[in-house]
Amino acid sequence: MKHRLQFTGKKLIRMALLLLGVSIVTFLLMCASPLDPLQTNVGQAALGTMSPEQIAKLEAYWGVDTPPLTRYLGWLSDVLKGDFGTSLLYRQPVISVIGQRLVSSFWLLLSAWVISGVLGLAMGVIAGAFRGRWPDRLIRGYCFLISSTPSFWLAILLLLIFAVWLGWLPIGLSVPAGMDAAAVTAADRLRHAILPALTLSITGVANIALHTREKMIDVLESDYVLFARARGESEISIILRHGLRNVALPALTLQFASVSEIIGGSVLVEQVFSYPGLGQAAVTAGLGSDLPLLLGITVVTAAIVFAGNLIADLLYGVIDPKIRKGASRG
Amino acid sequence: MEPILQIEHLSVYFTQYEHGPRSSAFQKRQLAAVKDLSLEITPGQIVAVVGASGSGKSLLAHSILGILPYNSHMEGKIRYNGETLTEKKARKLRGKEIFLIPQGVTYLDPLMKVGAQLRKGKKDPETKRRCRSALERYGLGADVEELYPFELSGGMARRVLIASAVTEKPRLIIADEPTPGLDARSAKRILSHFRELADEGAGILFITHDLELALSIADEVAVFYAGETIEKAKAEDFGKPENLRHPYTRALWYAMPEHGFRAVGGLQPYAGDDRKGCPYAGQCTACREDCRTEGQIPLVEYRGGEVRCLHPDEMR
Ligand code: SF4
Numbered sequence: 001m002k003h004r005l006q007f008t009g010k011k012l013i014r015m016a017l018l019l020l021g022v023s024i025v026t027f028l029l030m031c032a033s034p035l036d037p038l039q040t041n042v043g044q045a046a047l048g049t050m051s052p053e054q055i056a057k058l059e060a061y062w063g064v065d066t067p068p069l070t071r072y073l074g075w076l077s078d079v080l081k082g083d084f085g086t087s088l089l090y091r092q093p094v095i096s097v098i099g100q101r102l103v104s105s106f107w108l109l110l111s112a113w114v115i116s117g118v119l120g121l122a123m124g125v126i127a128g129a130f131r132g133r134w135p136d137r138l139i140r141g142y143c144f145l146i147s148s149t150p151s152f153w154l155a156i157l158l159l160l161i162f163a164v165w166l167g168w169l170p171i172g173l174s175v176p177a178g179m180d181a182a183a184v185t186a187a188d189r190l191r192h193a194i195l196p197a198l199t200l201s202i203t204g205v206a207n208i209a210l211h212t213r214e215k216m217i218d219v220l221e222s223d224y225v226l227f228a229r230a231r232g233e234s235e236i237s238i239i240l241r242h243g244l245r246n247v248a249l250p251a252l253t254l255q256f257a258s259v260s261e262i263i264g265g266s267v268l269v270e271q272v273f274s275y276p277g278l279g280q281a282a283v284t285a286g287l288g289s290d291l292p293l294l295l296g297i298t299v300v301t302a303a304i305v306f307a308g309n310l311i312a313d314l315l316y317g318v319i320d321p322k323i324r325k326g327a328s329r330g
Numbered sequence: 331m332e333p334i335l336q337i338e339h340l341s342v343y344f345t346q347y348e349h350g351p352r353s354s355a356f357q358k359r360q361l362a363a364v365k366d367l368s369l370e371i372t373p374g375q376i377v378a379v380v381g382a383s384g385s386g387k388s389l390l391a392h393s394i395l396g397i398l399p400y401n402s403h404m405e406g407k408i409r410y411n412g413e414t415l416t417e418k419k420a421r422k423l424r425g426k427e428i429f430l431i432p433q434g435v436t437y438l439d440p441l442m443k444v445g446a447q448l449r450k451g452k453k454d455p456e457t458k459r460r461c462r463s464a465l466e467r468y469g470l471g472a473d474v475e476e477l478y479p480f481e482l483s484g485g486m487a488r489r490v491l492i493a494s495a496v497t498e499k500p501r502l503i504i505a506d507e508p509t510p511g512l513d514a515r516s517a518k519r520i521l522s523h524f525r526e527l528a529d530e531g532a533g534i535l536f537i538t539h540d541l542e543l544a545l546s547i548a549d550e551v552a553v554f555y556a557g558e559t560i561e562k563a564k565a566e567d568f569g570k571p572e573n574l575r576h577p578y579t580r581a582l583w584y585a586m587p588e589h590g591f592r593a594v595g596g597l598q599p600y601a602g603d604d605r606k607g608c609p610y611a612g613q614c615t616a617c618r619e620d621c622r623t624e625g626q627i628p629l630v631e632y633r634g635g636e637v638r639c640l641h642p643d644e645m646r
Contacts, residue, residue: 132400221399227437229397231494232425233450241451245441321441321478 004317011313015306022302023295024072030291031068062088062289075295085292089284094296097281102300105266105277107189111197113262116204117255123205124212125247129239131217140213143206151265155199155272162195169195171273196273200265204258212251219246249319256312260305332412334502334533335394337369340406342389342398363389363402365557368629371533373501376524378536378544380582381554382598387537391504394535395430396420410502425450429495431505435487438479445475448494457497464493468523485516492523503527504535509543521547541568541582553579556599556609559629562636575637577614608640616641 050058063071078085084094127139146154163171170192219225220243228238267279274280278297285294317323342364347356363386371377381387393404396417408415410423420428439447448461465474468489474482482490488508495503505524509517525547528534538544544551545568553561553576561576568574571583584592596613607622608614614621621627621640629638 223432223436224439226392226397227430227432228439228450230395230424230430230432231450232421232423237451242439242442245439249441322480325478325481 004314007317008310008314011310015303015310018306019299019302023076023299026295026298027068027072027075027291030286030289030294033286033289036289063291071291075292079299084296087285087290087293087296089288089290089293094292097293098278098296098300101276101278101281104275105270105279108193108197108200108270108275108277109262109266111193112200112204112266113255113259115197115201116208116258116262117251119201120205120208121212121247121251121255123209124251125216125239125243127209127213128216128220128247129235129243131213131220136213139209143210146203146206147210149203150268151199151203152268152272154203155196155269158195158199159272192275196266196269196275199269199272200262203265204262207261208251208254208258211254212247215247215250216243219243222246249316252315252319253312256308256315259308263301263305331372331374333370333372333409334411335369335371335535336407336409337367337390337394338407338409340367340369340390340393340404340408341365342386342393342402342404345401345403363557364393364404366626366629367406367552367559369535369552369559369562371502371535373531373533374528375550376528376534376536376548377550377552378538378548379552379554379559380538380541380544383539386557387539387554388506391430391506391535391537394420394502394504395424395428397424426498427501429498429500429503431491431495431503431508433507433510434484434491435479435482437491438487440479442478443475444477444479444482444490448475448490448497460497464497465490467496468493484511485520488512488520489523492520496527500527500532502533502535504537506537507539508536509538517543518546542586553582558609558638559636560610560638562629564635567635573633575632575635575642576610576639577616578610581613608638610639 066074075085084098086092087094087097090097123139123143127136130136159171162169220238225238225242228242229235233241263279266277267282269275270277270279271283278301282294282297282301284290285297341362344361344363346359346361348359367390369377369379379387379390389398389402392398394408394415396415397420398404410419410428413419415423424430438444445461448464449457461475462472465471470486470489470493474486474490479487491508503524508524509520512520521543524534524536536544536548541551545565548565551563551565551568552559553563555578561574561579563574563579566573568583571580571589574580574583581592583589599609599612607620607624608617608627611617611621618641624640627638627640629636632642
């Protein structure tokens with residue numbers, strides 16, 4: 001147990017350092033951005049009509065006149081006190097903006113994550129078991145095709161087919177446009193989440209399926225599968241009893257590590273579907289020079305990704321008998 | 331007695347893809363890992379197949395069990411209990427009458443407890459009882475069933491693997507190098523279990539690279555060289571080198587520790603190498619002109635054994 005705690009402690013320290021690094025990099029990128037916050041957010045025409053005092057006020061609001069280092073340190077000390085600041089664009093506390101966006105993205109991300117994980121595992125196992133035969137070729141072909149397709153392009157394609165041509169599903173947003181928030185049903189939300197979730201799942205599957213396939217092939221060529229065969233175990237029992245068991249561990253690790261890919265993918269996909277989620281907010285914040293919001297979003301998503309990896313590591317210890325028994329003894 | 335296993339002119343081929351001499355396209359090539367092997371085992375008998383590591387011995391085991399890897403195929407005939415052993419029949423018999431005892435712990439699923447593995451997924455009390463008593467027979471308690479393979483010591487793992495064969499009533503056991511890494515004493519102890527199983531009526535094919543170990547237990551020895559059986563002899567024949575028939579077997583005899591440790595010079599060719607004539611020609615001190623020009627040299631009966639050599643008495 002002590003060993004496990006130490007392990008977790010070390011990971012948490014690393015996480016803190018990582019988050020610090022991520023925030024610094026985001027900040028530097030933002031500083032290096034060629035976009036002038038006043039021009040993008042207020043507009044050239046409006047600026048022309050303003051008095052110098054008004055412009056100075058705006059510059060102060062967007063933080064143009066503060067030296068970068070002071071700005072960053074100010075942000076950091078506030079964050080350490082638990083205050084993520086106020087979003088410049090939404091004029092709301094960053095935390096509440098992220099909170100709202102996360103809630104609407106959450107089910108989208110979760111369903112895409114679960115679907116791609118389960119489907120990817122199944123496809124990988126099947127492809128590995130049928131190595132070289134048509135199910136394998138089909139699955140591999142699909143994976144290579146999908147991996148070389150940009151997710152936003154796929155999003156547009158799905159949009160064209162299901163929303164424009166067939167008209168089965170809404171074109172965008174997370175709720176019907178112009179509807180009273182109170183009148184929106186869960187079914188409405190679901191219908192709006194289907195296409196983005198589908199896009200994310202379809203692209204997420206490829207990586208997991210290909211990795212699982214490799215691992216499955218290794219397992220099927222292993223000594224212990226040979227021995228299981230020699231002892232008369234049927235091919236199906238070998239795949240289910242030995243294959244799945246030995247593939248599950250690496251697949252699980254991969255699945256938790258793939259959180260980052262799903263979140264990364266959601267940025268583009270939400271943009272295409274105008275889905276008001278975290279990813280879309282990140283794009284808006286980035287383009288609109290909303291520094292507090294962007295920093296907040298990066299830190300929160302980095303923390304989620306890191307938590308995913310941490311869970312993977314901890315699960316490994318719980319599931320792998322070698323680590324589990326070794327730790328309880330040592 | 332009727333032999334339990336008869337192998338007649340067995341060859342096992344590997345398909346390999348390689349660059350052709352002129353074109354850059356891949357060419358399919360058939361490599362023989364086992365060539366023209368014949369062998370017979372009667373119940374109660376232990377027949378050892380002795381050959382250097384990597385000489386295709388394991389493929390012999392796999393072809394009997396019908397579990398050759400997908401890129402290989404066999405020619406020749408295998409009879410079990412008088413009937414042709416087709417792949418379909420092998421599938422039914424393996425794990426019921428025909429058993430493999432493999433080399434070591436890597437042949438156990440690392441993530442599955444020993445008991446569950448021996449039971450092959452069955453949970454009925456009868457299977458449990460048989461698994462229990464099989465382990466008990468080799469001094470392994472009930473606690474061993476709850477262990478994962480990585481928790482077994484080398485000797486324990488070996489006993490678990492042997493126990494896996496006696497969960498049923500074995501009629502043919504193929505032991506593929508079952509004692510690597512064990513010191514001579516523990517190895518002999520493990521081998522004594524094989525003698526016991528043979529005495530209970532099983533035929534045993536014992537595959538090893540260790541001639542000395544083979545002689546300590548086998549009734550008959552087939553010597554493998556570059557994928558071919560080059561001699562078949564009774565274990566007693568190894569008492570004196572003059573009784574042996576093939577120059578390579580004699581060289582092996584001289585290489586044994588108690589006979590002076592004289593190593594064989596030169597390298598064994600790979601089984602798949604294209605060559606004419608005798609595979610041993612490169613190392614043979616009795617080699618003559620015709621040894622290299624002759625096609626496949628046949629295995630012939632000779633002085634109560636069999637030998638694949640044109641001039642078997644040259645070195646006596
Ligand atoms: S056939 Fe010739 S080369 Fe081969 S072992 Fe006999 S004597 Fe030597």
